Amino acid sequence: MLKQFEAHFKDLGYTEPTAIQTAVYEPLAGDQNVLGLAPTGSGKTVAFTLPALANLLPGDGTQLIVLEPSQELAIQTSRVMRDWAKLLDLKVVALTGGANVKRQTERLKKRPEVIVGTPGRVLNLVSDRKLKLHLVSLLIVDEADDLLTGDTLDTVRSIAQDMPADVQLGFFSATDTPILHELEQWFGQSVTRIDVRQEDNTQGVVRHGLLQVGMGKRDQMLKRMLAMPNFRALVFFKQANTLRQTATRFYHEHMSAASLTSDLRQVQREKALQDFRLGRTRLLLTTDVAARGLDIPKLPAVINYDLPTSVNEYVHRVGRTGRMGEPGQVISLGDDHDLRDLKKLLKDTDYDLVPLYFSGRTLTTEKPVAVTPQATAATAKPSAAASAKTPKGAGKPAAAGEKPTGKASANAPRAKQEPNPSKKKKHKNRHTKNKGMRKKWRDRDAQQSQQ
Template identity: 80%
Template sequence: MLKQFEKHFTELGYQAPTAIQTAVYDAMVGDKNVLGLAPTGSGKTVAFTLPASANLLPGDGTQLIVLEPSQELAIQTSRVMRDWGKLLDLKVVALTGGANVKRQTERLKKRPEIVVGTPGRVLNLVNDRKLKLHLVSMLIVDEADDLLTGDTLDTVREIAQATPADVQLGFFSATDTPILHELDKWFGQTVERVDVRDQDNTQGEVRHGLLQVGMNKRDQMLKRLLAMPNFRALVFFKQSSTLRKTATRFYHDHVSAAGLTSDLRQVQREKALQDFRQGRIRLLLTTDVAARGLDIPKLPAVINYDLPDKVNEYVHRVGRTGRMGEPGQVISLGDDHDLRDLKRLLKDTDYDLVPLYFSGRELTTERPTAATVKANETAKAQRVTATASTAGQTAATATKPKAGAKANAKATVKAETPNPSKKKKHKNRHTKNKGMRKKWRDHDAQN
């Protein structure tokens, strides 16, 4: 590791490199193609940033391309790489869909050494000859299990073909998929496989709970969970339409929540994510657009409002909590049938799914008894009664008149109360004007 990196590593409070950071450094510095597999939250961004940046030359144009699956992840990665790149005078530009193309084109004229972007926007700028790849020496494909599927695979391959033939390749992922075993076939180069998922110990203690809740009561359950102190959660939905309904309902009910979907403008998406990171909102409602790579420090919980259909989806969703040694809680909502399906889906994994119950403003693994439920209801009733009594006393104190002023108040009210039998006399505007005209006529006659 370069001396500049070692010093900054210490300044950031890191004790030692993670397993993936150690495993891929020498191979990448030695110009080898690498596939790095490591759990979520294990520092994969820094793992490819340090060796990739060490081989770049400041002022020599764009030499490194990093592809990310979403706008949020591309912006997050660009910030991390910019933090490390400034130590070597390297410039970093983010190219994402939804952002202003002209502004991005102007930034490319400054010839940044590192470009981080989403595949669609990067390829568009390459085809428009705004982004030139003839000097690129390394191409990093982050979240490779996601990017190397469907139409995105073709887009990534087109970008790779636009780079020099000897370009160095780096692939990083938290989960393994069949295509990651066929990279030499798809990209025409041998790729060294580095898998540290069994060696990594950066994951904190994460509890995986099943909370039986019907579809019509899930919004209400989210509100109840907010009664717990210091509770914040990333809430995953399958459909944007369901998310929007919940977000609208929460907005009208003044619930501390915001939505993050792919159809929002980039400015709106950034604001929602920033508000959630800084604690201004407590629930961030999102689809799987936020399931990959996003780093939200000390996130207490992840909630599956809608359960995932694939194991990899579950892995990436729950990977947002319990990062870098922090504890975390996963809460999967569903009816009895849904939860059975989830258990069946994850039966071959190491996840220990435990039934959860919400009782007395807290989550518990013990099924509430009838006595417990009655005690909680009694306590709730007492709190409501005490609140109402306090409010009533406050109102009575505020409205109770002084003894000396009581008679005067009655007299005043009596004097001001109109007599319904007497009609209010209205002046005739026409008569008044007629009198004024006569007055002015008499005045003119005298003069």
């Protein structure tokens, strides 16, 4: 590690490199193609940043390209790399979809040494000849298990083909997928595989809970969780429509929540994420696409509003909490059928799924005790002391021909008379009310006429 990096490493409060940072430094700095596998939150960004920047020459044009799956992750990575790059007088520029193309083009004229971007925007600028890759010596594909799928795989390969044939390759991921075993076939170069997932000890204690809640009551459950002190959570949805409905409802009810979706403008997405990081909002509603790889320090909880359908989805979601030794809580919502399916999905993993219950204003693993009818009747039965104070004969009916005593009659409660359904209540109107008076007036007129 360079001396500038060692000093800054200590200034940031780090005592020693993580397993992935130690394992990949020498191979990446030594021009080897590398596949690095490490758990979420284990410092993969710094792992490829330090060796990659060490080989760059200031003022020599764009030499390093880093590809990220989302705007948020590209901006996050560019900030981390910029913090280290300034120590070597290197410039870092972020190229993301949704941002102003003209501004990005102007920044490219300053010939930055490092480009961090999303594949679509990078390829567009390359096709428009605004970004030239002939000097690139290293290509980093972060979140490779996600980027190397579907149409994005073709986009990444197209970018790589515009680079020199001997460009160095680096792939990083938290989960292993079949395509990561076929990198030589797709990119034409052999890749050294470095897997430290079993050796890494950076993750804190994360509890995985199952909370039985029907679909119609999940919004209400989120509101109840907000009543817990110091509670914050990243809430994952499968469908953007469901997310928007919940976000709209919370907005009108003035709940402390914000949404982070791919259809929002970049400024809106940055503000939502920044407000959540600073604690201004306590719930961040998002999807797997928008929140993959996000680093939110000391995030207390992750909530699965909609359950994941694959192990990899679950791994990346829960990896947002419990990072760098901090404790975390995962809360998966669903009915009995949903939670059974999740257990089957994760049966071959090491996750210990425990039932959760919401009692009062806290989450607990102890099942609340139901109140039985017998217990209710027992509490309603008057005590012996209360019976002793009851006046004698107060509750007994008087015998035939016997007058009740005044004292007993005064203390005895009056029986409520039930209305007789056969008797209809007579409706009085003003005509009925004056009927007697009209008869009197007629009689008086008759007497006066006789006189």
